[in-house]
Amino acid sequence: MEVMEHIIHEQEVSERLDKVLSTIDAGWSRSQVQQWIKDGQVLVNGESVKPNYKCALGDAVKISIPEPEELDVVPEAMELDIYYEDEDVVVVNKPRGMVVHPAPGHPSGTLVNGLMAHCKDLSGINGVLRPGIVHRIDKDTSGLLMVAKNDFSHEKLVNQLVEKTVTRKYKAIVHGNPPHDYGTIDAPIGRDSKDRQSMAIVDNGRNAVTHFRILDRYKDYSLVECELETGRTHQIRVHMKYIGYPLAGDPKYGPRKTLPIDGQALHAGVLGFIHPRTEEYVEFEADEPEEFKEIIRFLELNR
Structure with a gap:
């Protein structure tokens, strides 16, 4: 279970807690946040509160994010445009129109379905819905993504994103x-x-x-x-x-x-990062799709 902390700042004072938290991550709906609060997975200054709690300056909010919903993600054989692959990393050129990972109501035809059929050994850090996925691009955006094949590589690549050393x-x-x-x-x-x-x-x-x-x-x-x-x-x-x-x-x-x-x-079109195992900088470039x-x-x- 991932734990995240947030300190209430001036612009959030007197706002409802559920409203504030639903703006932190695009993947969090307000109803989802409300359920977390009701289930005691959100603490303010170490105590449980209600979704309509009015935030105060400096409140320390701790969110325990539950594991993603368990779905049967089925490997699907598909043609993938692989730019690079070794025992740690895959760099793939995603076509426009393809969703990166499954979601409730959209369980198939995604990049993850194809990757699972292609290599079968992806990092498990992001759960069953997003194995190996370190970062995403939108469905109608084409281009390069790095995918982790083990937890060691996943953590190394995520740290580079946090430290802003990845070229995108x-x-x-x-x-x-x-x-x-x-x-x-x-x-x-x-x-x-x-x-x-x-x-x-x-x-x-x-x-x-x-x-x-x-x-x-x-x-x-x-x-x-x-x-x-x-x-x-x-x-x-x-x-x-x-x-x-x-x-x-x-x-x-x-x-x-x-x-x-x-x-x-x-x-x-351009993706560069420090390889998690060799620690050498690698960079890849993909042409725009024909429609572009x-x-x-x-x-x-x-x-």
Whole structure:
């Protein structure tokens, strides 16, 4: 069981405890948090409270996160684009449209189903639903992911993410032309209070930093490289919307009138990390999928 601690700060004072906790992680619904509180898995200053407890400045909240729901995750033979593999790590290029790991109501056809059929020896740290998964990318985002084949590698890779030493560069097509060729977006991300299925820039959100540079400019769009310093849910999509240049095709954060692409135009093209066993830096690069390249060609012809 994972244990997490949170200290109530000024912006959270007088807010309901269940509301505050549901903004910490995009995977936590408010009803789920309420159940944890009722089950005594959430303590404030060492004591059980009710979901409607009003938070006070400096309250120490301890959350004991239960193990994920046990599901039968069935290995499924599928073609995987493996960029690298050894006894510790797999680097795979995920196609757009593929979900990374199973969830209740979506038990099959995921990257995890394919990985289990491919190598059968994945880290168990993230439970039965997410074996080997160190980090995720969205269903309609394509690109490179690192997967741990044992607990030793998993812990080493997670520590690199925490220490911000992993290289993660994405290419994105955005609406509009930013005035500067380079920039850094430093704005906290948390669950949107008006839409629980979305993330937003919120005062009590988690620290989030994205560096970007313009690779090319077109008539009404730009090709941007985004490098993650942190890895929050929907980080690039939320940050680019925040500065006024949302991703093309993004059904959640972008405008309706957009390019003919199914889902956000976002590709995780570069992934670099220190190998957990050899301790040498390795880096991989994957080309954008054909659909992404077709959009670029279309924009080049209509500058």
